[in-house]
Amino acid sequence: xxxxxxxxxxxxxxxxxxxxxxxxxxxxxxxxxxxxxxxxxxxxxxxxxxxxxxxxxxxxxxxxxxxxxxxxxxxxxxxxxxxxxxxxxxxxxxxxxxxxxxxxxxxxxxxxxxxxxxxxxxxxxxxxxxxxxxxxxxxxxxxxxxxxxxxxxxxxxxxxxxxxxxxxxxxxxxxxxxxxxxxxxxxxxxxxxxxxxxxxxxxxxxxxxxxxxxxxxxxxxxxxxxxxxxxxxxxxxxxxxxxxxxxxxxxxxxxxxxxxxxxxxxxxxxxxxxxxxxxxxxxxxxxxxxxxxxxxxxxxxxxxxxxxxxxxxxxxxxxxxxxxxxxxxxxxxxxxxxxxxxxxxxxxxxxxxxxxxxxxxxxxxxxxxxxxxxxxxxxxxxxxxxxxxxxxxxxxxxxxxxxxxxxxxxxxxxxxxxxxxxxxxxxxxxxxxxxxxxxxxxxxxxxxxxxxxxxxxxxxxxxxxxxxxxxxxxxxxxxxxxxxxxxxxxxxxxxxxxxxxxxxxxxxxxxxxxxxxxxxxxxxxxxxxxxxxxxxxxxxxxxxxxxxxxxxxxxxxxxxxxxxxxxxxxxxxxxxxxxxxxxxxxxxxxxxxxxxxxxxxxxxxxxxxxxxxxxxxxxxxxxxxxxxxxxxxxxxxxxxxxxxxxxxxxxxxxxxxxxxxxxxxxxxxxxxxxxxxxxxxxxxxxxxxxxxxxxxxxxxxxxxxxxxxxxxxxxxxxxxxxxxxxxxxxxxxxxxxxxxxxxxxxxxxxxxxxxxxxxxxxxxxxxxxxxx
Ligand code: ATP
Numbered sequence: 030x031x032x033x034x035x036x037x038x039x040x041x042x043x044x045x046x047x048x049x050x051x052x053x054x055x056x057x058x059x060x061x062x063x064x065x066x067x068x069x070x071x072x073x074x075x076x077x078x079x080x081x082x083x084x085x086x087x088x089x090x091x092x093x094x095x096x097x098x099x100x101x102x103x104x105x106x107x108x109x110x111x112x113x114x115x116x117x118x119x120x121x122x123x124x125x126x127x128x129x130x131x132x133x134x135x136x137x138x139x140x141x142x143x144x145x146x147x148x149x150x151x152x153x154x155x156x157x158x159x160x161x162x163x164x165x166x167x168x169x170x171x172x173x174x175x176x177x178x179x180x181x182x183x184x185x186x187x188x189x190x191x192x193x194x195x196x197x198x199x200x201x202x203x204x205x206x207x208x209x210x211x212x213x214x215x216x217x218x219x220x221x222x223x224x225x226x227x228x229x230x231x232x233x234x235x236x237x238x239x240x241x242x243x244x245x246x247x248x249x250x251x252x253x254x255x256x257x258x259x260x261x262x263x264x265x266x267x268x269x270x271x272x273x274x275x276x277x278x279x280x281x282x283x284x285x286x287x288x289x290x291x292x293x294x295x296x297x298x299x300x301x302x303x304x305x306x307x308x309x310x311x312x313x314x315x316x317x318x319x320x321x322x323x324x325x326x327x328x329x330x331x332x333x334x335x336x337x338x339x340x341x342x343x344x345x346x347x348x349x350x351x352x353x354x355x356x357x358x359x360x361x362x363x364x365x366x367x368x369x370x371x372x373x374x375x376x377x378x379x380x381x382x383x384x385x386x387x388x389x390x391x392x393x394x395x396x397x398x399x400x401x402x403x404x405x406x407x408x409x410x411x412x413x414x415x416x417x418x419x420x421x422x423x424x425x426x427x428x429x430x431x432x433x434x435x436x437x438x439x440x441x442x443x444x445x446x447x448x449x450x451x452x453x454x455x456x457x458x459x460x461x462x463x464x465x466x467x468x469x470x471x472x473x474x475x476x477x478x479x480x481x482x483x484x485x486x487x488x489x490x491x492x493x494x495x496x497x498x499x500x501x502x503x504x505x506x507x508x509x510x511x512x513x514x515x516x517x518x519x520x521x522x523x524x525x526x527x528x529x530x531x532x533x534x535x536x537x538x539x540x541x542x543x544x545x546x547x548x549x550x551x552x553x554x555x556x557x558x559x560x561x562x563x564x565x566x567x568x569x570x571x572x573x574x575x576x577x578x579x580x581x582x583x584x585x586x587x588x589x590x591x592x593x594x595x596x597x598x599x600x601x602x603x604x605x606x607x608x609x610x611x612x613x614x615x616x617x618x619x620x621x622x623x624x625x626x627x628x629x630x631x632x633x634x635x636x637x638x639x640x641x642x643x644x645x646x647x648x649x650x651x652x653x654x655x656x657x658x659x660x661x662x663x664x665x666x667x668x669x670x671x672x673x674x675x676x677x678x679x680x681x682x683x684x685x686x687x688x689x690x691x692x693x694x695x696x697x698x699x700x701x702x703x704x705x706x707x708x709x710x711x712x713x714x715x716x717x718x719x720x721x722x723x724x725x726x727x728x729x730x731x732x733x734x735x736x737x738x739x740x741x742x743x744x745x746x747x748x749x750x751x752x753x754x755x756x757x758x759x760x761x762x763x764x765x766x767x768x769x770x771x772x773x774x775x776x777x778x779x780x781x782x783x784x785x786x787x788x789x790x791x792x793x794x795x796x797x798x799x800x801x
Contacts, residue, residue: 035136050081054204055329056336082119088131187208187362195239197381223284256293293677306623332751334583435507438534442578443709469507519552535565556736573750597663
C-alpha cells in the first residue's frame with residue numbers, strides 16, 4: 030500500500046528541507062537557523078534532514094519539522110547540530126530513489142544543502158534524475174501518480190559549507206575563516222617559541238586539493254614559505270627555499286615558519302611532505318626544525334563573526350532563491366564575491382571546481398590558479414612580493430624608486446600593522462624606501478618644532494617583519510589633522526623627500542587626506558600620489574564597504590556577547606543591553622547583531638524612540654513566555670554608542686528590568702576598548718596585505734610624472750576599498766563630494782542598512798518604527 034502523502038501547501042508556500050553534508054564546518058548551524066527562520070517567516074514549513082544524505086535515504090524521524098525555537102542558540106555552535114555523514118547509499122540510484130520517496134512522503138519539494146563540492150555534486154545529480162526517479166516510484170507502485178504529480182519539480186539550492194574554501198565562484202565558503210583563525214592562533218603560538226629558540230617550524234594544514242588555508246595562513250602570519258597544490262614550487266625549490274630563508278636570517282630574523290598544505294605537490298605531482306621539508310631545513314639549512322601537524326583542531330569549534338554572518342545571509346538568500354524559483358530555474362549555489370552575496374549556477378560552480386583538479390593532474394598550474402577566485406591569485410602575488418626580499422627581478426631601476434611616507438591616523442584598528450608590514454616589504458622588494466611618519470600628523474608637526482626626535486625614520490625590513498600579527502599601531506597613531514599646521518607638514522614632506530604617501534586609518538585619515546588634497550594648490554610637496562588604506566573598527570570610511578579592523582572588532586564583540594549570554598544560561602532569564610562602538614555608523618552593531626542573533630539592534634541611523642522600546646520590551650516578554658521551560662539562555666540587545674542622546678544602555682536595561690516584573694531581569698555592559706580586539710583577525714590581516722600591495726602598485730603608476738601632472742589626475746589621491754563585488758580605487762575628490770555625509774562622519778550610502786531587516790526577521794522582532 031502506498032504511504033500517505035501530505036497535500037502541497039497553498040500558493041507560493043513551500044515545505045523546505047535543510048541538511049548539512051560532507052565534512053562539518055563552523056557556521057553550518059547558522060545556515061540551518063537562517064533557513065528555518067526565514068522559511069517560517071515566509072509562511073513555509075521547514076524540515077531538518079538529519080545526518081546528511083543518510084537521513085534522506087533513511088527517512089522517517091530523520092526528517093523532522095523544525096519550529097522557530099528549535100534553532101535557538103544555533104548561531105554560536107560549531108560543527109553541525111543536525112549531523113552530517115558520508116553516505117554511500119546515496120551514491121547509488123536506488124538510494125536516491127528511496128530519498129525521493131522519503132521527500133514526497135513528507136511533502137517536501139525544495140531542499141537546501143550545505144556542504145562541499147561532493148555534496149553539491151550529489152544534489153545536482155539528484156535534481157537531474159528527479160523526474161525519472163518519480164517515474165520509477167510509480168512503476169514500482171511505491172507511490173501513485175496522483176501522489177507524485179504535485180511534486181514534479183524539485184528545487185535545490187546549494188550553500189557552500191567547507192573549511193577548505195575549495196569551491197570555485199565563491200570567495201569564501203562557510204567555515205573557512207574560522208578554520209583559518211584556528212590555524213593562525215596555532216602559528217602565532219608557535220611563533221613565540223620559534224623566536225626564543227631561533228627554530229624553524231614546518232606546519233601542516235588541511236587542504237587536500239586547495240591551498241587557500243595554507244596560503245592565507247602564510248599571508249596572515251608572515252610565513253617564510255608556503256606549499257600548495259595549485260601552485261607547486263619549481264624544481265630546485267629546496268635551494269630556493271634555503272636561499273630565501275638564509276637571506277632573511279642574515280637580515281636578523283630569528284624564526285622560520287613554513288606552511289605545507291596537506292595536498293602539497295611538486296611540479297611532477299609528487300607529494301611534498303612535512304618530513305621532506307624538515308630534512309631540507311635541518312640537514313642543509315642547519316636549522317633546529319620541528320614539525321607541527323594541526324589536524325582536526327582546524328575543523329574550527331566556535332564560528333567566527335564572519336562565518337556566522339555569511340551563513341546567516343546565505344541561508345536567508347537560499348530561502349529567497351527557493352521562493353523565486355520556477356520549474357525552469359537552474360539550481361543555484363549561493364556564493365559571495367568580495368562583499369556581495371550572489372547566486373551562481375550550481376552546475377557550473379561544481380564543474381569549475383572539478384576542473385581545478387583536472388588542471389592540476391594535467392600539470393596546467395596556470396589554469397588551476399585562474400580557476401580559483403581573484404582574491405586567491407592576488408593573495409599569491411601579494412605573498413610573493415612581500416616575502417621575497419631583494420629578488421633581482423622585482424627590483425625597479427634606481428630612477429624609478431620612491432621614498433614612501435607611511436602614516437597611521439586615528440584610533441588603532443586590527444591589521445594596521447599588517448598593512449604597514451606589507452607596504453614596507455613591498456617597498457624593499459622593489460627598491461623603494463619606506464619612511465615611517467611616527468605618531469600621525471601631530472607627530473611630524475611636533476618633530477619639526479624639535480620635541481621628540483626621530484618622528485620621521487626609514488623603516489628597515491627587520492623592524493617591520495614581526496608586525497603581521499600585532500594589534501595596535503607600531504609606528505604610533507594620532508587623531509590630529511594636518512590642518513594643525515599644514516605649513517610644517519609640507520616642510521617635513523619636502524625635507525625628507527616624501528614622494529608618495531601611504532595613509533592607514535579611518536574617518537580621520539580620510540579627513541586628513543582631504544585636507545592635503547585641498548592644500549595641494551598651496552604646497553607643491555603634497556602633489557604626490559597618496560592612498561588611504563581604510564582601517565577602523567567603525568567601518569565608516571567613504572569609498573569602501575570594508576575597513577581593516579572591523580572584522581577583529583566583530584570577533585571581539587561576539588566573544589563578549591557569547592560570554593554574557595552564557596552567564597545568563599547558568600542563572601536565569603536575563604537580557605543584556607550591550608553598548609557597541611562605531612561612532613555615527615551602526616555597522617558594527619548591526620553586523621554583530623546578525624552574528625549573535627541579537628533580539629534588537631539600535632543604530633544612530635534609526636535612533637531610538639519610546640515606541641520602539643515599548644515594542645521591543647513587549648516582544649521580549651513574549652519571547653520569554655514562549656521560551657518557558659525550553660531554555661534559560663540570555664538575550665542580547667545591541668545599542669550603538671551614538672544611537673540616542675537620551676536612552677543610554679543603563680537606562681534601557683532599567684526599563685527592561687522594570688517591565689520584566691521579576692519574570693526576567695536585565696544587565697547592561699560596555700565592552701569599550703575591548704572592541705579594538707587583541708590579535709587582529711586573519712581576515713583583517715590578509716585584507717591588509719592585499720590592500721597594501723594594491724595601494725603600492727597604484728602609487729607606482731605615477732613614478733616619473735611631474736607634480737602638476739600628478740595633481741591633474743584625480744586618481745593620484747584615492748581610497749582603496751571593496752565596493753560590492755569589486756576591489757577598487759576611488760578618487761578622493763569624488764568620494765568627498767558625492768559619497769560622504771561629512772557631519773555624520775560616514776558614507777552617504779551604507780550598504781549594510783539592508784542587513785538590518787534580516788537581523789529583525791531572524792530574531793522575530795516586530796517591524797521597528799523609524800524616528801520621525
Ligand atoms: P568536504 O569538502 O568536506 O569533503 P563534500 O561535500 O565534498 O565535503 P563528500 O564526502 O565528497 O564531501 O560528499 C558528501 C556526500 O555527498 C557523499 O557521502 C555522498 O552521499 C554525496 N555525494 C557525493 N558525490 C556524489 C555523487 N557524485 N553522486 C551522488 N551523491 C554524491
